[in-house]
Amino acid sequence: MRLRDLGERALLGKLAPIGYPLGAPLPPGDDAGGVWVEGVAWLLKTDGFLYREVALLGMRPFAVGFRGVAATASDLIAKMGKPLGFTLGLFLPEDLEEAFALELVEGAAEAARRLGACLLGGDTNRGQEVALTVSGFAYAEAPLPRRALPGDRVYLAGDRWGRTGAAIAAHYRGRDLEGFPLIQEAAFYPLPRLELLGLKGLLRGSLDSSDGLAETLWQLADLGVRVDLEALPLYPDVLAFAGGEEEAYELVLYGGEEFEAVLVVPQEREEEVLLRAQGVGLPLFFAGHIGEGKGVYFGARPVPRRGYTHF
Missing domain, CATH: 3.30.1330.10 (PurM-like, N-terminal domain)
Known part of the structure; x- marks a missing residue:
């Protein structure tokens, strides 16, 4: 083949x-x-x-x-x-x-x-x-695999969600990023967050997101669970670049190259994780939860599996 x-x-x-x-x-x-x-x-x-x-x-x-x-x-x-x-x-x-x-x-x-x-x-x-x-x-000292159980919470670490997708879209459309400094910075200098190490011992699982958020969430679902999204971060500059919520959601889900992390948080450790993240200056966004079943959903709608692939 x-x-x-x-x-x-x-x-x-x-x-x-x-x-x-x-x-x-x-x-x-x-x-x-x-x-x-x-x-x-x-x-x-x-x-x-x-x-x-x-x-x-x-x-x-x-x-x-x-x-x-x-x-x-x-x-x-x-x-x-x-x-x-x-x-x-x-x-x-x-x-x-x-x-x-x-x-x-x-x-x-x-x-x-x-x-x-x-x-x-x-x-x-x-x-x-x-x-x-x-x-x-x-x-x-405690390497963290991809892992999730029903009842766990899903958080997005960092603030590049949608911004790198906007920069990639601008590239292919020949669009100037003047007026969007945070979008350009996110794509040109996407420094990973050492602050994540401050959450050691509190998380169930963690995944790097580079092929796109949707694909990363599907990799979680491949573990035999269902991912239910309740919200996605829509930053003002991403909304302004996209010109509307629907395209902005596309940039968040399918933009890629974020080099941020999707975190799986046990419900009983959620408060401690939030306090620790605040203490180390790590932005966290609550996205949804893990349930029984399979697939990725945003509200009641399935999230198509699309993302960067070499073949």
Whole structure:
């Protein structure tokens, strides 16, 4: 079967268990992998992308390098891992200007620095076009898998929901983001939230959201539960960009590239989670709850499963 017929999710389901160790801190196919070392989980994550597929209008190489490290770090932090270091695999055309390559790596180094981590070198290769592979490692005393039980609450961490979707939509429509500074900042410099680590021990589960909120919620539903949304964040600038609630909801559900986290909170820990989040300065938005059944619903309407996929 060809990959376009199989689909990315089905392919990952077949690939993830190959060679994966028994008793690992996280199950195969989660946002990151890892091993136990003296009672502490050491987590590893690798992301790769073509420069032209992520460079939005107005994005400099610095921002693309920054985004590469941010994407990898987001997966690690969602698993309660504290990032320690990153490496870059670069594919560069031989006629590329030196300044371009330096700026790209400087952006990656800045993202690592702002996360309290380091850039630890990597590898360079000749390529037909610019591409990056970013690997990051972290340690986690209590790694947090994708997990949910009926009765749990669903919260959205962060404030980039819909904003990155708006920036991506602007790119493909050739629309200027002048007048929308928060939307541009969200897409160009989406720094993952180390504040999530302040919720250690209080959450049932956590998922990174990069393929779109709807797809992330469907990954929760794949655990054998039903996700019932009661509300979604609609920020004034997203509403203004969209021109109406319906399109704004589309940007929130299907925008992607948020590098935020979807949190599953046990009902009995909800108040404590809210207090802790307030204390560490982490924005949280109550989105809904977990029930018995299957699928994702917003009110009484099913949420179609759409999101970014490579195949």
